[in-house]
Structure formats: structure tokens, C-alpha cells
Amino acid sequence: MKINISRHQIYILLLTLVLLLFVLLFSFLLLIPEGQDYRVKRKELRKATLEYNKYKEFHDKTLTTLKDLQSKNRNIITAFERPFSKERFEKQNRVNFSSLNISRIQRAKDEDGFAVYEVNTTSHISSPVNFYDFLDGLNKGDWIIGANFPIKFVREGEMIRSSFTMKVYENNADKNSTASASSAK
Amino acid sequence: MLDKLFESLYLKVFVNIVIKEKSILVYIEIHSKKGVIDNVQSEFETLEVTEKMIDFIQGYIKESPYFYISILDNSLEQGALPTCKKNDFALYYDISSCEYKCYEKRWTYYTSKAELYTLEKKFSELGVDFIFSPFLIVENFFQDKIKGSLALYALVEENFISLAIFEESKLLYAEHIDIHTKDEDDELFLVANTNDEEDLHLDEQKDGIDLEDIDIDEDDELEDFADIEDLDSIEEIEEFEESKDIEEELLESDTVFDEPDEENFNEDYQRFIAIQSSINRFYKDERYESRFIENIYIADSVSVSSDFKKYLEEEMFFNVYIRHVEIEAELCELAKEELGL
Amino acid sequence: MKYSYIKPRKKTPFTPDVMLIVIFFSITIIMLLSTYFFLLFKDYSFEKERTKLLGERVVLEKNIAKMDKQISFIKEQKVLAQRVFTQNMVLKDSITNLFDLVPERITLSRAELLKNGLILYGVTPSKDVYNFMLQAPLRSIFQKSYTSFYPAGNGWLNFVSTNYIDNDESEELDSED
DSSP, X not given: OOOXXXXXXXXXXXXXXXXXXXXXXXXXXXXXXXXXXXXXXXXXXXXXXXXXXXXXXXXXXXXXXXXXXXXXXXHHHHHHHSOOOHHHHHHHHTTTOSEEEEEEEEEEEEEXXXXXXXXXXXXXXXXXXXXXXXXXXXXXXXXXXXXXXXXXXXXXTTEEEEXXXXXXXXXXXXXXXOOSOOTTO | OHHHHHHHHSXXXXXXXXXXXXXXXXXXXXXXXXXXXXXXXXXXXXXXXXXXXXXXXXXXXXXXXXXXXXXXXXXXXXXXXXXXXXXXXXXXXXXXXXXXXEETTXXXXXXXXXXXXXXXXXXXXXXXXXXXXXXXXXXXXXXXXXXXXXXXXXXXXXXXXXEEEEETTEEEEEEEEXXXXXXHHHHHHHHSOOXXXXXXXXXXXXXXXXHHHHHHHHHHXXXXXXXXXXXXXXXXXXXXXXXXXXXXXXXSBOOOSOHHHHHHHHHHHHHHHHHHHHHHHHHHOTTSOOOOOOEEEEEESSOOOHHHHHIIXXXXXXXXXXXXXXXXXXXXXXXXXXXXX | XXXXXXXXXXXXXXXXXXXXXXXXXXXXXXXXXXXXXXXXXXXXXXXXXXXXXXXXXXXXXXXXXXXXXXXXXXXXXXXXXXXXXXXXXXXXXXXXXXXXXXXXXXXXXXXXXXXXXXXXXXXXXXXXXXXXXIIHHHHHHOSEEEEEEEEOTTSOEEEEEEEEOOOSXXXXXXXXX
């Protein structure tokens, strides 16, 4: 019997086939799907990144706007936050008046979503100019205060007794709810 | 563990190489777990490793990585010693330049390192896995008889005789003889072969030549012949043999015409002479426990003629038992034993 | 070895050609595996990144909404403040106008400024002076204007001038002239 193909060669052939099969199966069943998955995921990531960047940009822009507003309107913002203090007010505005009395503070109806406190004030001024200065000062004061009717001036000797109502505007307790549909806008 | 698994997956290929006188015999056996499944042999008319031989062998080797190439050691300088004790080696032979191995703690076989190396180098292209001593074949082939009483066991190859004398599994004496390179004395007698009394033809010319030659030596020998007639004396026996040859030549003529026959006769006779000389050496040498041999067992690989048996029986009064041996198969058996198959 | 002079060579099924194949495929498989695991890892990291970005985007969205609210709130504040300040200024101008209106010869003793009206108490030398100097301009400003007189001590008349603007709009004072 002449041996044509040796057992060893058969084994080698088998080994090669098995390894080849493994390589092929692995490539097609695992590697290639994974590769496709990779491409898909990468594309999705790019998309997500793009969107994120857009959002980030917008966010930063909004932030700048906010900061800008906040810095420009710092006084107003703080004024709205500051709770009204009778003593401070009297102290600050005493300059313009010979005497100043805050008589009554009471909460009134909200205006534009803001809390309103009505403050009755009586004072003595020597001349209307004081009142003008006072009104000027109101706008630059620590609170958002609007002088309101009724305003009475009564001459008393050399002085003028003035009494008026002030509306002190403050942030409402829940600042977050801007439920008011901002008609003021 | 893993190796065993791999081994069991493959066939085993045994390549057995016997270097004969003018050719190299390659015998290949292929084994599976169950046993031999194929064998093939081829004889290459060359004493060198040829491409044809290599191609032939490689054709079978490629079947399996588990192939074993075994070669019968054909060194001139090889033999066996009756002891395994290293201290006693020097008593028999200086084996300082020899490779030796102990067989079952009973006797040692040795061979020349240089010749071993030459052999390995000769087959370096194929590579060699096993090199076996012919004495191993003797022991293996006759293992049933060796346990018994004293006898001489000889492996007859084309150009060597490996003989060993065993008694009850103990080696008493062993010699590895090259038939073709003989002692000077023997060579002279190789020229003119004689058979027993059957051959009546004698070339007178040759006789004349022989006579002349013999004449020179005869003086000494005749004297010896005259002096000693005791067959028990070893030296005398040797010379007696020689002188006997002379007488026979005087009486009978030699047949020159049958060249092959003559060669065969020649060789067989040489073999006989070789065995005879060796046995004489055994008897003579004090180092060996010499006892009278009665039985000879021959492992015959060359198909000796009946004359060979006759020589031994009639000249030396041995009981001769000749068994045919396929050396290449025996080599294969040795290789299988080495691997534990 | 048991019988042989020499030891046999080591026999292994891993002949050079086998080793070549094994090495070749090993390299290939190693490359495939590493590519595979690389892709696996990359997919995982992509997914993680994407989820992270989505999360952050949601956060950004929330922040933007919050900021928008804040911005609109501030704008409201600004608008209101503006209104208040303007009102104050208008008031100031009105009062200035009022007192400018009053001629020298007439002296006010009391003035009441109401949302839609004005009540003046004062002293005038004569009715004519009053009518010419005060009543006329008052008339031009206010729709309704009444005056009542009652004599004062030294031949001058005390007057009470009641003036109303008959409008539906509250707190709206004409700042004219």
C-alpha cells in the first residue's frame, strides 16, 4: 500500500480549515457587526455632540445676557429684594425733611405680580423744593417706591406739612412664579 | 499528558537499517495502536546514503512525526563484557574510548565512540534515533535458550559474526568478528579453501604453491605436531587445525571453477574459522570462565550452506542448531521495546 | 535509553510547517481579537459619552429655562421700576407745574393732590385775580373745576378750588405746558 496523503498532512489540513473557519466566522458574525455598530454609534455621538454644542452656545449666550442684565440693573434688583425698613427710610430721607414719620404699612393688592405695600407718610418740609429732591431721591433709593395720591400739602407756619402715600414694590414671596402674564412688558 | 494525546493521534513509523556487505537494507514498519498495519523493505546496492534511499525513507517518514530510525551498529571495535562493574572493565578491554551500556545488570555491551559518531554522521541527513548492538539481537533472539545450560550463540551477518557464550543467563564470553579482515595466519588459508573429504579435486599448481608456502611454516608446525597430541591444549589445537588443513590440501584438490560456490564455501569456511578461533581464545584466556562448549545456536541471516553446519559438527563436535533470522525485523522489535510497545 | 547507544530525537507533532500555520493564524486571530475588543471598548465609550452628553444637554435645557425666567423677571422688574420712576418724575413735574401755576399774589394754604383731582385752599386778594390768574389755567387742565369763596379777614378771599379730571384712566395726570 502506497501512502498518498499522510495522516499528518490530513491533520494539518484539518487544523488549517478549522482555524480558517474560526477566523471567517469570527469576522463575519462578530467583527463586522461590531464594526457597523461602531460606525452607527460614532455618528450618533457626533450628532449628540453637535446638539450639545448648540445648546451650550445658547446657554452661554443666555448666561451672558442674564449677567449683563443683572449687572446693569443691580440696583433695581436689590431694591426689589430689600424688605422695607421704616427706620432706614426715615434715616435716609431725613435730609429732605425737617420731620418724617412713617405711620402705616399695609400690604395691598399685587401689581404685575409684585407685592405692594402701602406706606402712609407725614412730613414737614420747608419748601416744595425739598419734596422735589425727595422725589428725585426716591428713584435712586434703596427701594422701588412710587409716591402716590393722595398727596396733601398743608401750610403750617413756616413749614409745609406734607402727607402722602407711598407704594413700596417688592418681589413676591415665590419669585419663581411669574404667573403674571407680564402685561407690563 | 498532552504529548500522550498527540502520540495517540498518529501512527508510528519504524525505519530499520542494516548495513550489509555491499548493500544497505531498509525495512520499514508502520504501526497503529492495534499493531503492525504495513511493512515494506528495500535493498539499496550501495554502502553510502543515496538520494534514492533518502527519498524512499522520507516517503514513509512524512506519514507521521513519530518516526524512529534504528541502525544496527557495524563498528569494528565493539563487543560485550561479562560484567557490569565498571572497575572490572579494564580487566577485559580498555573501553576508555567506547560507549557502553549495561544489559539488565548482567553484561555490558560496548562500541567505539568514534565509529558511533561516524555512523551517526553518515545518516545525518535522515537522522538516527536508535543504534543497537548486535549482541542485543543475540540475547533477544535466543532469550528462551540463554536461560538454560552453557551454549554458544552466534549472529551471522554478511561480514560479521557476533558470538556470545551464555550459561543460565550469564554471559561468559563475547566477541564481534569481522570475517573479511582476518589474522595473517588465517588469510593464507583463505586463498585455498577446502571442504571435507567429499571434494577430491585439487589443483596441483595450487598445491604446489601451497606446499611451498606451507613448507616455510611447516617446519615449526610439524615440530609442534610432533610434540603435542593432546587435543585439550588450546594452542596445540589451533596449530593442529592449521596443520590439518595442510594435510587436507596435500590430499585433496580444490575446485577453482565454481566461483560463487567457492566464495560461499569460502565465506562459510571463513565463518567457521572465525568461530573456531574465537572459541579457542575463549578456552585459552584465563580471564574468562572457560568450559567445554557442546551446543551452538546460530542465528542465520545469510542462509549459510549445510557445509557450515557440517564444519562445526564434525570439526568441533558441537550440536549445531541453526535458526533463520531476519535482522531487520529483530531490529524493529528492539526499537519497539525501547518505546515500550 | 534502555538498549540503544543513543537517545532518540524529540518527536513532536509541531513540525515547522505546523508551527508556521499556528503562528500565522495566531497573529491573525490576535489582530482580529484586538480589533474586536477595541471596537467593543469604543462602542461602550461612545455610548457612555452620548448618554453623558444627553444628560448634560437636559441640564443645560433646564438652566436655560431657568435663566429665561430670571431674565423675564428682571425685565418685568425693570419695566415696573421704570414705570414707578416715570410716575415719580411725572408727579414731580406735575407738582412743579402746579406750584408754578400759582401766581405770586395768591397764596396757598393747603393743597390736596388726588388721583384724578386737585383741591386747593388758599387766599386771594380778589376774585378777579383768582379767576384770571388761577382759575383760567386750572380750567384748561381740568374738566371740572369749582371754586368757592369765603371772605378772609383783611379784605382777601379764601377760596377752595376743587378740580377733577373726568377720566377713566387712573393716575394719569396731564403733564402739559
